Amino acid sequence: MSPPLTGIRVVEMSLAIQGPAAGVYLSDMGADVIKVEPPIGDPSRYGRGVDNPTPVGTLGPQFIACNRGKRSVCVDLTTALGQRALHALLADADVFLTNYRASALARLGLGAEQLRARYPRLVYASVNGFGPLGPDADKAMLDGAAVARGGLLGMTGLGDQTPVLPAATIGDHAGALQLALGVMTALFARERHGVAQHVATSALGAQLWLQQWELAHVSITGARLDRAGAHHPNIRGPYGVYATADGGAIMLAQTMAEDAWDAFCVFADEPALALDDRWTSPGKRLGEGASAADSEAVRATLRAAFARRSTADWVAFLGGQPEIIWERVQAWHEVLDDPQVQANGYATAVDVPDLGPTRLVGNLVGLSATPGAPNGGPPRLGADTAAVLAPLGFGADEIAAIERETTQAREALLALAAARS
Amino acid sequence: MALKTGARLKSAVCDGEVMIVKAPAGDVQLTCGGVPMSDSAPAARQSVHPDHAVGIRIGKRYVNEDGSLEVLCVKAGEGGLAADGALLLQKDTRQLPKTD
Numbered sequence: 001m002s003p004p005l006t007g008i009r010v011v012e013m014s015l016a017i018q019g020p021a022a023g024v025y026l027s028d029m030g031a032d033v034i035k036v037e038p039p040i041g042d043p044s045r046y047g048r049g050v051d052n053p054t055p056v057g058t059l060g061p062q063f064i065a066c067n068r069g070k071r072s073v074c075v076d077l078t079t080a081l082g083q084r085a086l087h088a089l090l091a092d093a094d095v096f097l098t099n100y101r102a103s104a105l106a107r108l109g110l111g112a113e114q115l116r117a118r119y120p121r122l123v124y125a126s127v128n129g130f131g132p133l134g135p136d137a138d139k140a141m142l143d144g145a146a147v148a149r150g151g152l153l154g155m156t157g158l159g160d161q162t163p164v165l166p167a168a169t170i171g172d173h174a175g176a177l178q179l180a181l182g183v184m185t186a187l188f189a190r191e192r193h194g195v196a197q198h199v200a201t202s203a204l205g206a207q208l209w210l211q212q213w214e215l216a217h218v219s220i221t222g223a224r225l226d227r228a229g230a231h232h233p234n235i236r237g238p239y240g241v242y243a244t245a246d247g248g249a250i251m252l253a254q255t256m257a258e259d260a261w262d263a264f265c266v267f268a269d270e271p272a273l274a275l276d277d278r279w280t281s282p283g284k285r286l287g288e289g290a291s292a293a294d295s296e297a298v299r300a301t302l303r304a305a306f307a308r309r310s311t312a313d314w315v316a317f318l319g320g321q322p323e324i325i326w327e328r329v330q331a332w333h334e335v336l337d338d339p340q341v342q343a344n345g346y347a348t349a350v351d352v353p354d355l356g357p358t359r360l361v362g363n364l365v366g367l368s369a370t371p372g373a374p375n376g377g378p379p380r381l382g383a384d385t386a387a388v389l390a391p392l393g394f395g396a397d398e399i400a401a402i403e404r405e406t407t408q409a410r411e412a413l414l415a416l417a418a419a420r421s
Numbered sequence: 422m423a424l425k426t427g428a429r430l431k432s433a434v435c436d437g438e439v440m441i442v443k444a445p446a447g448d449v450q451l452t453c454g455g456v457p458m459s460d461s462a463p464a465a466r467q468s469v470h471p472d473h474a475v476g477i478r479i480g481k482r483y484v485n486e487d488g489s490l491e492v493l494c495v496k497a498g499e500g501g502l503a504a505d506g507a508l509l510l511q512k513d514t515r516q517l518p519k520t521d
Contacts, residue, residue, distance in 0.1 A: 259512075262493055263480030271440045271495045272427060 003030025004370045010095040015042045017169055018127050018203060019099030020066035021176030026183065027069035028363040029372040034388055035070045036086055039409035041381040058354050059378060065360055068350050069375035074382030076405045077108050085402060088392040090115065095123045095183055103138050112198045123186040125199040127179040132200040141203055146171035150207025155233050159226040174206035236287030236295040237279065241329060242302055248311030249329040256282050260323035267317045268305035350377040382406065424449050429495065430458040434469045437477050437498020445489040454500025475501035483509040
């Protein structure tokens with residue numbers, strides 16, 4: 001059976017992560033996602049990141065990850081021909097997906113009200129930094145800014161030190177997740193009610209979504225929690241990360257049964273802990289009734305215990321304890337090789353221009369009857385301009401003109417950049 | 422001997438070692454392999470009585486019939502536990518529901 005979004009066409013005008021990652025999901029689910037790029041392309045095409053040995057000019061990893069399975073149409077929207085190409089695409093599209101700032105879209109005549117008036121069946125999906133309303137509706141955003149404003153940064157790290165950034169761009173990625181969810185909801189609403197609408201999400205909103213329990217706790221209790229380092233600010237007791245004797249770390253989440261707790265305490269060479277009434281039920285081990293001093297006491301005991309044995313020893317023991325929820329702390333270079341990642345098909349290999357078969361994060365949503373799947377690698381800039389526009393009535397001369405315009409604009413921009421450097 | 426909660430007792434017949442979790446008032450003779458346990462390792466290891474040879478498993482709890490005595494095995498051994506001659510049983514731990 002075909003993937004669920006077969007026949008849905010998405011016109012994406014987005015850059016970096018928050019818009020493009022949403023487009024990847026729609027592509028995995030079968031949508032035809034056409035990425036409309038300016039003459040220079042999505043800037044993430046050129047991002048190198050840290051310790052990147054691929055030749056200069058190779059597509060950037062961020063672009064590859066967030067744009068696989070799409071087609072690229074390159075047009076200059078400052079020209080009449082470029083505008084005509086975009087509107088020809090929009091006339092044939094189900095979704096317009098963007099993370100450009102609203103002011104830039106308005107300047108291009110691509111505001112939500114403008115497009116919805118012109119294309120009544122078009123779902124207009126936008127994501128920005130801080131929401132579509134309010135004083136900062138048009139404020140620029142990069143991931144860390146949303147994480148800072150949303151409170152997560154302020155609660156991560158140690159209380160007496162500078163807050164610590166999460167190691168992933170979770171603001172952007174969570175924003176993309178909400179955008180994809182919003183698009184799917186709007187498509188469903190269009191099916192049921194016959195109306196297309198504006199889907200608006202933001203990185204800030206996504207940050208709140210990620211912290212619903214924690215923010216509710218603070219709202220309800222008035223508590224002012226502290227950063228808790230290797231632990232969770234709102235969970236007392238053993239829950240947390242512990243360093244082992246050989247440089248590894250174990251995340252110990254919960255021990256659900258008393259015999260497992262006994263076994264754990266004995267293995268940890270801390271049998272007296274098994275008799276400590278502060279921790280003798282699953283609830284207590286998640287901090288029920290525990291004071292801050294109780295928490296620090298058990299954590300100090302566990303820090304010493306974990307530090308006495310190697311990671312392999314701990315993994316061997318914990319691996320035989322199904323009633324203990326734990327994981328070895330893995331690094332990025334290990335994750336795609338994780339047998340569970342492999343078993344679930346979470347990693348995929350796609351063909352990337354200049355790199356060949358490349359392992360990436362794949363489709364993560366299983367559907368039993370109409371499954372999605374990764375739809376190939378990322379496109380070169382403008383690789384599909386002719387193939388996409390020709391069926392929409394653009395002749396070879398017009399396509400050549402579009403390509404000439406974009407080439408000239410790109411060269412002008414590159415010359416300007418070279419002159420400034 | 423009077424048993425004190427938290428005390429660790431060693432077997433005289435094997436590597437077994439237990440920690441007292443709960444103890445009744447008064448004297449109780451706790452044996453492993455049919456031989457009294459003590460808080461120090463024996464100078465010479467004695468043999469396991471065949472009626473007391475079920476063994477003890479690390480991390481498991483053992484109780485007497487009325488539940489007044491409970492011990493936690495912190496080192497496994499071949500001897501079986503008994504209190505005043507009555508064998509202790511491995512405690513059945515109720516399985517708690519999993520959370521997410």
